[in-house]
Amino acid sequence: MNKQNPHTESLKGKIDWSTAVIPFVLIAFLCISFMAAPDGSRQILDKIRVLLGDTFGLYYLVIGLGVFLLSIYLAFSRYGSIRLGGPNEKPKYSDFAWSSMMFTAGLAADILFYSFCEWILYANDPHIAEMGSMQIWSSTYPIFHWGPIPWSFYLVLAVAFGFMLHVRGCHKQKYSEACRPILGNRVDKLPGKCIDLLALFALLAGTATTFSLATPLMAQVLSRLTGLPSSKWVTIGILVVTCIIYTYALVHGMKGISRLSAACMYLFFALLAYVLLAGGETRYILETGFSAIGNLAQNFFSLATFTDPQRTTSFPQTWTIFYWAYWMVWCVASPFFIGSISRGRTVKQTILGGYVYSLGGTFLSFLILGNYSLGLQVSGKLDVLGIYGGAGDLYSTIIAIVDTLPLAPMVLVLLIAAMIAFYATSFDSIALVASSYTYKQMTGDEEPHRAVKFFWAVMLILFPIALVFSESSMANLQTVSIIAAFPVALVILLIIASFLKDAGRYLDSSKK
Numbered sequence: 001m002n003k004q005n006p007h008t009e010s011l012k013g014k015i016d017w018s019t020a021v022i023p024f025v026l027i028a029f030l031c032i033s034f035m036a037a038p039d040g041s042r043q044i045l046d047k048i049r050v051l052l053g054d055t056f057g058l059y060y061l062v063i064g065l066g067v068f069l070l071s072i073y074l075a076f077s078r079y080g081s082i083r084l085g086g087p088n089e090k091p092k093y094s095d096f097a098w099s100s101m102m103f104t105a106g107l108a109a110d111i112l113f114y115s116f117c118e119w120i121l122y123a124n125d126p127h128i129a130e131m132g133s134m135q136i137w138s139s140t141y142p143i144f145h146w147g148p149i150p151w152s153f154y155l156v157l158a159v160a161f162g163f164m165l166h167v168r169g170c171h172k173q174k175y176s177e178a179c180r181p182i183l184g185n186r187v188d189k190l191p192g193k194c195i196d197l198l199a200l201f202a203l204l205a206g207t208a209t210t211f212s213l214a215t216p217l218m219a220q221v222l223s224r225l226t227g228l229p230s231s232k233w234v235t236i237g238i239l240v241v242t243c244i245i246y247t248y249a250l251v252h253g254m255k256g257i258s259r260l261s262a263a264c265m266y267l268f269f270a271l272l273a274y275v276l277l278a279g280g281e282t283r284y285i286l287e288t289g290f291s292a293i294g295n296l297a298q299n300f301f302s303l304a305t306f307t308d309p310q311r312t313t314s315f316p317q318t319w320t321i322f323y324w325a326y327w328m329v330w331c332v333a334s335p336f337f338i339g340s341i342s343r344g345r346t347v348k349q350t351i352l353g354g355y356v357y358s359l360g361g362t363f364l365s366f367l368i369l370g371n372y373s374l375g376l377q378v379s380g381k382l383d384v385l386g387i388y389g390g391a392g393d394l395y396s397t398i399i400a401i402v403d404t405l406p407l408a409p410m411v412l413v414l415l416i417a418a419m420i421a422f423y424a425t426s427f428d429s430i431a432l433v434a435s436s437y438t439y440k441q442m443t444g445d446e447e448p449h450r451a452v453k454f455f456w457a458v459m460l461i462l463f464p465i466a467l468v469f470s471e472s473s474m475a476n477l478q479t480v481s482i483i484a485a486f487p488v489a490l491v492i493l494l495i496i497a498s499f500l501k502d503a504g505r506y507l508d509s510s511k512k
Contacts, residue, residue, distance in 0.1 A: 015438055015452070018193070023200040024459065027208075030480060045479040052486050053321050054314075058307060060324045061316070063489050065304045068152040070496065071351050074159065079503055080348030084162035084339070091344035093258070099357035100261040101341050104425035106154055106334045106358065111146070112271075112419055113214040115369035116398045118142040120388050123377075127308075127315035139292040139374060142366045144303050145319065147296065147359060150327040154335045155354040157492065159347045160499035161339030167506065173436035175199035175332065178495040181502040195491055199332045200437060202484040204460075206329040207430060211464035214419060215239060217395045221416045224399055225409060236465050238420070246424035247457040250431050251450050254341075257428045264421035268361070271414050272368045278406050281375040288374065289367035325485035331492060336436075337429035373401045431456040 033041050053060075074080060083089060091098065119138040122128055128137045164170045164178050176183075176192035176199075183191055218238045223230040249256035276282055296303075308316050342350045376382040382404055388397045405411050434456045435448035447453075 014440055014449075018197075022197055023204055026201055027204050042479075045483065048483055049479050052483060053317050053325070054311075056486070057317050057321045060321045060328075060485075060489065061305065061307065063328075063493065064149045064153075064324045065301075067156055067492070067496070068149045068304075071152040071156045071355075074156065075348045075351040078507055079500075080346060080351075082159075082163065082167065082347045082503060082507065084159065084166040084345055084347070084350065085343045089344045091342075091349075093341055095353070095357075097258050097262065098341055098345075099353070099361075100265045101258060101425070101429070102338050102354060103358055103361045104261045104264045104422060105337050105429035106151075106330070106426075107362070107422065108210045108426035109214040109218075109419040109422040110210055111362065111365050112268075112369070112415065112422065113217055113394075113398070114142070114146070115365040116373055116401060117370075117388075117394045118145075118366070119370050119374050120384060120394070120397065122319075123385055125313065125315060127313040130313065135288070135374075135378060136291070136295060139288050139367075139371055140295045140299075141303075141319070142370055143292060143363050144296055144300070145323045146362050146366060148300075148355065149304060150323065151355060151358050151362075153327050153331050153492070154338060154358075155351045156496060157331055157335035158338035158342060158354070159350050160495050161336050162342045162345075162350065163339075163347075163499060163503055163506075165340060166343045168502070171441045173336070173433075173439065175336075175437070175491065175495075179491070179498050181498040181505075182494060183498075196437065198484070198487055198491065200434065202329045202488050203332045203430065203434060205480045205484050206326075206332070207427070207460050208464050209326070209329070210426070211239065211423075214423075215464070217398060218416050218419050220395045220399060221412050225412055225416075239461055239465055242420050242423045242427070243457065243461040245420065246427045246431070247454060249424065250428050250453050250457050253447055257425065257432070260421065260428065261425045264418065264425045267414065267418040267421050268365075271411070271418050272364055274411065274414070275372050275405065276368050279372050279404075281372050281379075284375040284379070285368055285371040288371045289363075292367065292371075293363065322482065325482045325489075328485040328488050328492065329482070331488065333430045333433045336433045376401065376404060427457070427460060431460055434460070 030041075085092075093101070119134075119142060122138045122141050123134050128134055128141075131137050160178055165173070170177055174192075174196050176187045176195040179192070179195065180187045186192060187195075215235050215238055219235040220230050222228070222234055222238065228234060246260070249260040276285060279285075303320075306316055306320070308314060311317075338350075338354070345353070373382075373384055377384040382400065384397060384401060387400050388394065391397065399412070402408055402411050402415065431453060432448070435452045438452065438456075439448060
């Protein structure tokens, strides 16, 4: 039961103020720097990004493949039998509620944006020509970049956090606390503080990054539906509406988040079903999708280990390493939330069930929406690549794709509703995790005070609103989130090692 003290003084005493304030001060400093000297700051950040992505790119690729292989090992080894809760405890949420919250918390509206257009970004890349045809590889790479490896980051960390919360009964819901089996009491000192500050900094940078990706599409869709000119104020209006929706759900606790996640899934599958059945490309979508899954299965390890050492195209540096780093930044929030809602499930059920539901939803989105637009291109019904090349704008290209569907305005309404729902459910989980991070102590069954949740719900939206006024600043902050992934990856490895050590001791003691 959530025991919340209504007295303000008591609440103030529970908050770890340094963890809450310092990341915001740092992000604010970066924002001011970006706006005051956008060109100079962008050049500095680009150099750092090139250094990390090009010189140390192998670092990201090795961690990605290693974590995926570890997830399979955990599921089928003795660790898989560990129940995240009491020995005979039943799952806290039904399969549908659990999978809905997990899927929507992990992806945000990025999935709808990229599902329509990611193949376009690869289609004319020299690496695709080296490998074969656009038909085969531009439909395969999207499900690779959003497939088993990135989801393995979430699922392995989710069981580590779930074990910490529901088995060990930890009273600190912080990133650093998961490192205690190895760091010991140093978690309570400077090393632990640095880990928590890094985690919240990465969370804030990742928040601004994901909002910057898809909100311009939502603004153009709304402009198309209403006739209003697309502007910064339309984008800000969408952000405010999204904030109101997720704040309302958040202050109503897990019940509100669960209901919003379910509504999001209904909108999402309604959109996919309509495009599949009414778009006139059903056969092409199904056959290309089936081939893409087979192609991924046959070439998974070669894709995961491709480094382009001669830099003939720099494809992995441009895309694969970018995606692994982007997902690592999101590992600060999403796995913590997934672990918290996985109470009552075993490690094996969490990992394998997570793969089934998450990959099922992700693959359906890319294979239906992506292959619909790819089908328009290869059949000659719409010159998608020509539109993108002429406008240089993915948002206008996506609207042109949707315009080919019957009752296109209705589809646009469904698209923007689904995107708002995805954003709202994702940022519900982020705000909930951020709220928990800022408490000095909190049990796994406790929820943060409503005032703390409201504070984070509002603060998470303020930076994206501020950054709307500077497109170069948004690009810079995207780069910051990728740079943040470099140290976050080290913390991820530390958390995994800590879990293996602590869970091994738990299993050994259970035998006695």
